[in-house]
Amino acid sequence: MSDAFVRLSDLTLSYGKSVAVPDLNLDIREGELIALLGPSGCGKTTTMRAIAGLLAPTSGRIVIDGRDVTRLSANKRGIGLVFQSYALFPHLNAFENVAFGLRLQKLPQAQIRARTEAAIATVGLTGFEARKPAEMSGGQQQRVALARSLVMEPKVLLLDEPLSNLDARLRLEMRIELQRVQKATGVTMVFVTHDQAEALAMADRIVLMRDGKIVQLGTPADLYDRPETAFAAGFMGFENILRLEDGDLVSEHGRAAVGYHAQAPMLGWRPDAVSVGTGPLQGRVVASSFAGGHREYVLDTPLGPVNANAPVSLAQVGVGEQVAFDLPLASARPLFA
Amino acid sequence: MQFRNLGSWLILGATLTFLIGPFIIIIFAGASAGNSLAFPPEGLSLKWYLKVFTVESFRASFVLSMGLAIFGTLAALVLGVPAAYALNRYKLPGDEMIRTIVAAPIIVPGIIVGLALLRYLVVPLNFTVTVALFFAHTALILPYAVRVVSSSLNNLRSDMEEAAVLLGCSRVQAFFKVVLPNIRGGVLSAFILGFVTSFNQVPVSLFLSGPGVRTLPIDMLSYMEITYDPSVAALSALLAFMSVAIVFAAERLLGFSRYV
DSSP: OTTEEEEEEEEEEEETTEEEEEEEEEEEETTOEEEEEOSTTSSHHHHHHHHHTSSOOSEEEEEETTEEOTTSOGGGSOEEEEOTTOOOOTTSOHHHHHHHHHHHTTOOHHHHHHHHHHHHHHTTOTTOTTOOGGGSOHHHHHHHHHHHHHTTOOSEEEEESTTTTSOHHHHHHHHHHHHHHHHHHOOEEEEEESOHHHHHHHOSEEEEEETTEEEEEEOHHHHHHOOOBHHHHHHTTOOEEEEEETTEEEOSSOEEEOOOOOSSSEEEEOGGGSEEEEEEEEEEEEEEEEOSSEEEEEEEETTEEEEEEEETTSOOOOTTOEEEEEOOGGGOEEEBO | OHHHHHHHHHHHHHHHHHHHHHHHHHHHHHTBSSSSOOSSOSSBOSHHHHHGGGOHHHHHHHHHHHHHHHHHHHHHHHHHHHHHHHHHHSOOTTHHHHHHHHHHHHHSOHHHHHHHHIIIIIHHHOOOHHHHHHHHHHHHHHHHHHHHHHHHHHTSOTHHHHHHHHTTOOHHHHIIIIIHHHSHHHHHHHHHHHHHHHHTOOHHHHHHOBTTBOOHHHHHHHHHHHOOSTHHHHHHHHHHHHHHHHHHHHHHHHOGGGTO
């Protein structure tokens, strides 16, 4: 791909003797909002730190905007990072936190003032310039951290779990805010998250990682609708994943003869795709909860627990009752290891 | 309930008596109108408090003690702050051993430190008394400097320095622009603690004092051997007031007790 703005080639990252990320290849386009998604320990934060220059790669190359920065120290890369803890400077007020990088460049006072004020306005914190970090809420601190990075006009803006320290309401607000800032500034943004909902909602493309390797890379729709592996499917809410052997569905609990034939060794169903009330399979309801638009059931079946969502219009099945259900082939997602 | 209250008041009273009692005794012993060191004093006067300032050797040894306390503490901080920073931020090979060595002068009895310094620094290397005292005091203050600065570094997250680096700082700039301003209280506390420790130091200084060069506490000891008058008590009281004033100011200005 020639339109790569950030290119990681054969990147290997290690801590001492343990390899966190082996041989990673990733291209990021200019102006893209990309999510590094995965469970903790999958290498997403390590990868982010390597892009920032805080971690020297064992081997491989990092090219940003056509320049090889692999051996360039972090303070010369022109990359912004919003830390999970925000990492504001406690002894400086909001204005001075944001102005910090510009002051280092010894720019004229008037320019520092103008750019700092503009950045503070971009994140909606005008009027809070004189506050110290300790006098601001978590959400406000994060905005300061964001402005502090944005004011430097970074080539790439990295965000480490940007929403994890915020409460639910602020999280939604910040999610929209981050997307707005990204569109307004056109900055290439890479954010790290373990929350698939966050990645799906915000990212242009998602890089799903596991054990330092990319499992799947694609648009949110690609990953949500067409996960390729059991791991990706599990991350995207395919709660029922079963092996397919000789036309039978198989789990560690048992097997069920359904006569399915597919190219894939595994099939996955979201709870929505399981039909409750009719079907060739039998299960006992062990849990049932009302979730607004639908009702969530956990069924105890010969294949182990099956999670199913049923429309509320359907007659409610009580806990302990037997119920017929179906894992339709038509709504199954074929999965590979 | 009443009895338990009484018990704790008794313990509190006894503790305060042991801590503050000697202080009160020297204040009054120094304010005696008589000519020998005694308690209770024979009448009250401020003449011994005034006489202290006229004793030539006290003046010289006060200057020496002040100099040692100030420059010894500064030297200990110049060594101790980077040491604390390195121990705190980096996983160093043998860092436990470095910690132990740095703390050694606190653990090893002062007499031994003094003797060792005399035997292995002053005698073979022919250090002058003042230089030897300077090294000894620096070594004695170093553990306090490292410990106090470490505890304030512990409260400081290291991602702040990384943030500073990403904004364009070198590692050294990040230290001076971001770390130091945020551990300023700890550094000042270490300075005060070091200063007071050095100023009140006896056993090590005892071994390293030489003809005509004595720290104030040593000078007071030898003064007392010859002249048993209340001026020593008066001087002790003045020094105690100085220490209390320094610590009190530090607590008021910096919240000193948070770091120690």
